[in-house]
Amino acid sequence: MKHLNELNEANGKMRRAAPFLFVLLAAFSFTACRKTPLPAGLFIYKEEDLFMRSLTADIQKEAEGRFPLVTYYSLDSQIIQNEQIEASLKSGAPLLIVNPVDRLGAHAVVNKLKALDIPVIFFNREPLEDDLRIWDKAWYVGARAEQSGRMQAELAMELFGENPHDLNEYDRNGDGAIQAVILKGEQGHQDAEIRTATVIKAFADEGYNLDVLSTEVANWNRDEGYERMDDLLDRFGEGIELVLSNNDAMALGAISIMRQRGIFKDTNGNRVIDKDDAKWIPVLGIDGVPDAVGHIKDGYLYGTVLNDSASMAQAIAELSLAILDGGIGDDFPYTVTDGKYIWIDYKTFTLE
Amino acid sequence: MKIRNRISLSIGQSILLSTMSIVSLVLLVSSFVYFMAFSARTNVLVENQSREINKQIVLNYESYIESIIETANYIQRFSLPLDLKTDYEQLQNLYTLNSQLKKDVVAIFLFNEEGLKLLGDRIGPLSRNYILSEPWFTGALSDPSIFHFLSSGKSSLAIDRKDEVISVAKQVNYIRGGISEIGVLLIELNFQVIRDLAEMTNLGPGGHILILDGGDALIYTSENPYELTDRSLDIAAEHVLGGLKTNIEGRNLFLNINTLAHTRWRIATLINIDEINAVRRSMLPVFLLIFAITMVTTTLVSIILSLRISLPVKQLQRIMLKIEQGAIDTEVSVKGQKEIVMLGHSFNSMIEKIRVLMDRVVNEQREKRKTELRALQNQINPHFLYNSLDSIVWLAEHERSEDVVTTVIALARFFRISISKGATFIPVSDEIDHVKNYLTIQSIRYVDKFTYSFDIDERLMSMNVMKLILQPLVENAIHHGLDEDGGVIEIRGRLEPGWMFFDVRNNGYGLTEKRIEEIQNYLEGMGEAGPGIGVGLRNVQQRLKLYYGENAGLRFSGHSDEDTIVTVIIPLAKDSAS
Numbered sequence: 001m002k003h004l005n006e007l008n009e010a011n012g013k014m015r016r017a018a019p020f021l022f023v024l025l026a027a028f029s030f031t032a033c034r035k036t037p038l039p040a041g042l043f044i045y046k047e048e049d050l051f052m053r054s055l056t057a058d059i060q061k062e063a064e065g066r067f068p069l070v071t072y073y074s075l076d077s078q079i080i081q082n083e084q085i086e087a088s089l090k091s092g093a094p095l096l097i098v099n100p101v102d103r104l105g106a107h108a109v110v111n112k113l114k115a116l117d118i119p120v121i122f123f124n125r126e127p128l129e130d131d132l133r134i135w136d137k138a139w140y141v142g143a144r145a146e147q148s149g150r151m152q153a154e155l156a157m158e159l160f161g162e163n164p165h166d167l168n169e170y171d172r173n174g175d176g177a178i179q180a181v182i183l184k185g186e187q188g189h190q191d192a193e194i195r196t197a198t199v200i201k202a203f204a205d206e207g208y209n210l211d212v213l214s215t216e217v218a219n220w221n222r223d224e225g226y227e228r229m230d231d232l233l234d235r236f237g238e239g240i241e242l243v244l245s246n247n248d249a250m251a252l253g254a255i256s257i258m259r260q261r262g263i264f265k266d267t268n269g270n271r272v273i274d275k276d277d278a279k280w281i282p283v284l285g286i287d288g289v290p291d292a293v294g295h296i297k298d299g300y301l302y303g304t305v306l307n308d309s310a311s312m313a314q315a316i317a318e319l320s321l322a323i324l325d326g327g328i329g330d331d332f333p334y335t336v337t338d339g340k341y342i343w344i345d346y347k348t349f350t351l352e
Numbered sequence: 353m354k355i356r357n358r359i360s361l362s363i364g365q366s367i368l369l370s371t372m373s374i375v376s377l378v379l380l381v382s383s384f385v386y387f388m389a390f391s392a393r394t395n396v397l398v399e400n401q402s403r404e405i406n407k408q409i410v411l412n413y414e415s416y417i418e419s420i421i422e423t424a425n426y427i428q429r430f431s432l433p434l435d436l437k438t439d440y441e442q443l444q445n446l447y448t449l450n451s452q453l454k455k456d457v458v459a460i461f462l463f464n465e466e467g468l469k470l471l472g473d474r475i476g477p478l479s480r481n482y483i484l485s486e487p488w489f490t491g492a493l494s495d496p497s498i499f500h501f502l503s504s505g506k507s508s509l510a511i512d513r514k515d516e517v518i519s520v521a522k523q524v525n526y527i528r529g530g531i532s533e534i535g536v537l538l539i540e541l542n543f544q545v546i547r548d549l550a551e552m553t554n555l556g557p558g559g560h561i562l563i564l565d566g567g568d569a570l571i572y573t574s575e576n577p578y579e580l581t582d583r584s585l586d587i588a589a590e591h592v593l594g595g596l597k598t599n600i601e602g603r604n605l606f607l608n609i610n611t612l613a614h615t616r617w618r619i620a621t622l623i624n625i626d627e628i629n630a631v632r633r634s635m636l637p638v639f640l641l642i643f644a645i646t647m648v649t650t651t652l653v654s655i656i657l658s659l660r661i662s663l664p665v666k667q668l669q670r671i672m673l674k675i676e677q678g679a680i681d682t683e684v685s686v687k688g689q690k691e692i693v694m695l696g697h698s699f700n701s702m703i704e705k706i707r708v709l710m711d712r713v714v715n716e717q718r719e720k721r722k723t724e725l726r727a728l729q730n731q732i733n734p735h736f737l738y739n740s741l742d743s744i745v746w747l748a749e750h751e752r753s754e755d756v757v758t759t760v761i762a763l764a765r766f767f768r769i770s771i772s773k774g775a776t777f778i779p780v781s782d783e784i785d786h787v788k789n790y791l792t793i794q795s796i797r798y799v800d801k802f803t804y805s806f807d808i809d810e811r812l813m814s815m816n817v818m819k820l821i822l823q824p825l826v827e828n829a830i831h832h833g834l835d836e837d838g839g840v841i842e843i844r845g846r847l848e849p850g851w852m853f854f855d856v857r858n859n860g861y862g863l864t865e866k867r868i869e870e871i872q873n874y875l876e877g878m879g880e881a882g883p884g885i886g887v888g889l890r891n892v893q894q895r896l897k898l899y900y901g902e903n904a905g906l907r908f909s910g911h912s913d914e915d916t917i918v919t920v921i922i923p924l925a926k927d928s929a930s
Contacts, residue, residue: 078610078611078613079407079410079411079414079610079611082593082594082610082611083403083594085593085594086593086594086595089594101613102611102613102614103497103498104498104611104613104614104615104616105611105613107566107611107616108592108593108609108611108616108618109593109611111592111593112592112593112594115590115592128495128498131616187425187428187429188421188424188425188428188499188522190497190498193496193497194497215432217429
């Protein structure tokens with residue numbers, strides 16, 4: 001009998017506890033239903049790339065608190081990126097933001113995403129237009145490589161007095177032509193080809209006489225920039241009036257050897273290199289990485305064309321939000337060219 | 353609440369049953385979990401392995417493609433400063449040398465925008481329109497930023513080469529007479545390279561490599577002859593990218609699709625995973641074996657365990673049963689489990705206590721009896737005293753002074769021996785004297801009514817015997833056993849090894865066997881006395897038993913109508929012999 005009583009008592013406790021349990025359960029299922037949306041996947045071709053690093057940080061900052069994001073670094077391998085994309089899709093990513101390793105690799109990625117009805121934003125490495133056209137929900141956010149070359153040329157033109165027929169004192173030998181060397185990125189690389197071609201074209205378009213002493217391939221690389229510049233200085237010495245680099249890293253490499261060779265001097269002791277020194281050679285980069293900005297402030301690097309990571313990140317975040325919210329509406333703050341492209345303008349950056 | 357009827361099990365059975373059920377449950381669950389984990393693990397392993405193989409294959413192709421692109425870039429870089437007009441020889445050398453240097457490069461050409469060959473190996477008589485309509489040519493002109501890879505199954509353009517080639521085309525700038533112009537660089541790769549690279553890997557039975565172009569068309573399959581390719585191609589086209597477990601015509605294959613860098617091509621590897629499944633299947637008998645071994649071991653162990661527990665318990669039970677049946681002196685000595693041994697010890701001490709208690713009770717009872725019997729034995733039949741005194745008076749009246757003296761002396765000695773200073777044991781000689789005194793008195797009282805005789809073994813005389821055991825028998829014989837016409841009472845003392853006997857025989861009617869039985873029963877304290885038996889005999893019997901043990905006592909025998917013999921049986925013990 002005692003047993004029976006205990007049992008009844010226990011039952012009673014259970015009955016009293018039941019509503020409480022129910023509430024708990026309901027609360028749990030409620031939170032389960034309301035759980036945050038699955039994160040979008042952000043794929044960066046390579047973590048070591050300085051520009052990509054700052055761009056990634058900007059995108060993450062923009063996304064913070066607005067939509068969840070998981071970042072993957074693809075170790076400069078399309079195979080790894082493919083694998084990461086597959087894993088991300090498996091985990092239910094509602095959107096992929098891809099900086100492709102291989103422009104053509106985007107072809108298969110777009111096909112795959114179309115099959116799964118997952119939207120994708122490519123950025124900073126442009127897939128072929130045909131590939132982008134395969135899938136309605138594929139966009140590209142980036143800068144036009146042509147613009148960077150042109151803006152780099154404009155910076156130089158400004159320095160040389162803005163008059164193609166009357167160059168100022170920076171035309172050291174006074175021959176009316178600018179003797180330039182070009183440090184080119186990887187041979188065959190889209191950006192390298194375009195930047196090189198457009199910078200030359202911009203001078204020609206404006207009527208400047210640009211005398212390209214040599215175009216050296218330095219593979220985007222600081223060390224190679226150093227070595228190529230070493231050769232160029234051996235070959236042309238003071239005959240060089242302008243160094244045009246396809247990116248900042250190579251420009252910084254060139255600056256290293258130029259500093260060693262005493263090309264940069266601070267005569268008035270204001271801790272900034274003097275442009276007016278007779279031996280000074282202007283160096284122009286593209287990208288605007290933090291290190292380059294520092295070098296501009298010290299006067300070593302004359303200027304750079306800023307691939308505006310902050311603006312690009314902003315555009316990517318806005319586009320992502322719009323996509324996640326159901327599509328690009330009329331109030332979307334960016335111009336979407338051909339329904340596919342959001343172009344981000346380069347900015348120039350000099351000490352002035 | 354109802355109490356459920358349970359099958360009552362022995363300790364051994366419960367241990368066996370519970371152990372077996374727990375072990376088998378645990379074993380089943382753990383085997384199941386392990387097998388699932390193993391399966392999952394092998395699945396992951398299979399996938400990872402397949403992915404790695406796929407990656408390796410793709411990397412092989414990729415590094416090859418990269419080397420081709422390097423060649424193209426190399427040519428471009430070196431032709432940058434060269435003018436087609438002035439440096440033709442140098443350029444031509446660059447082209448031919450590079451095509452010869454790389455053994456899988458069949459030929460390298462440069463075409464101008466009009467499809468005219470400018471540099472490279474000799475080509476056959478082809479119309480310019482043919483070149484202009486070639487997909488690699490149009491592709492290169494439409495998108496200058498990439499290399500265009502094309503596999504059309506055609507053979508080389510070079511007149512002296514018949515190899516099937518892959519065309520790699522890129523729009524380039526060349527300088528002709530100081531003017532930069534647009535052209536198309538074409539590198540023809542031997543298709544054999546693709547085969548060679550594919551054959552480097554063994555993908556198991558039915559495993560093969562597919563290479564698909566941007567439009568999902570098959571460029572190459574390593575399968576020869578085609579059996580699964582049609583199906584695998586469909587699956588690869590549908591799946592686009594990534595890994596997938598699939599089954600084609602009964603073969604389990606892991607499909608992996610990856611992009612090939614610098615091209616829109618994809619490489620799909622199909623790897624046979626039946627072998628790994630076979631490994632998984634082979635785990636099953638191992639599990640069964642483990643299961644069986646564990647079950648057998650558990651059974652044995654639990655049987656041993658249950659025996660070790662239940663045997664001492666059974667032993668204990670047996671001993672307890674023995675004790676229950678009266679063998680209280682049995683010592684419990686159980687070996688085995690500590691608890692059981694302790695139980696044995698406790699039981700022992702309990703029994704010990706019981707024994708002590710019982711002994712005490714017995715002793716108390718015996719003491720009580722002794723006191724009682726001493727009182728009995730000290731009791732003097734008042735009738736005897738009265739009768740004796742009466743007969744002394746009678747003798748005195750008849751002036752038989754001699755008889756008075758004899759009687760009084762006998763009476764005095766009778767009482768002296770009766771009292772014996774309170775001793776319980778007296779020498780046999782005294783006991784005999786006692787009887788003689790009694791007979792003297794009685795024979796004077798009942799003149800000529802009976803005669804008596806003694807026949808005592810001399811060796812007995814000095815032995816001690818419990819006092820006052822013969823007199824009641826003689827008294828009994830006189831009162832109940834005598835004939836009207838002169839009775840005879842014979843008192844005999846015999847010594848036999850270990851025993852002392854005293855027979856008191858009287859002639860007379862004798863006793864029937866039935867009567868003897870009745871008397872014997874009465875003496876033991878059961879039944880009625882019946883005529884001819886006094887309290888005195890029972891008193892003697894009880895005292896004998898009390899002092900000499902169960903073997904001692906009175907025995908009635910005799911012949912009907914002839915005589916009656918009452919025998920006192922006393923076992924000889926050391927103390928009574930002295």
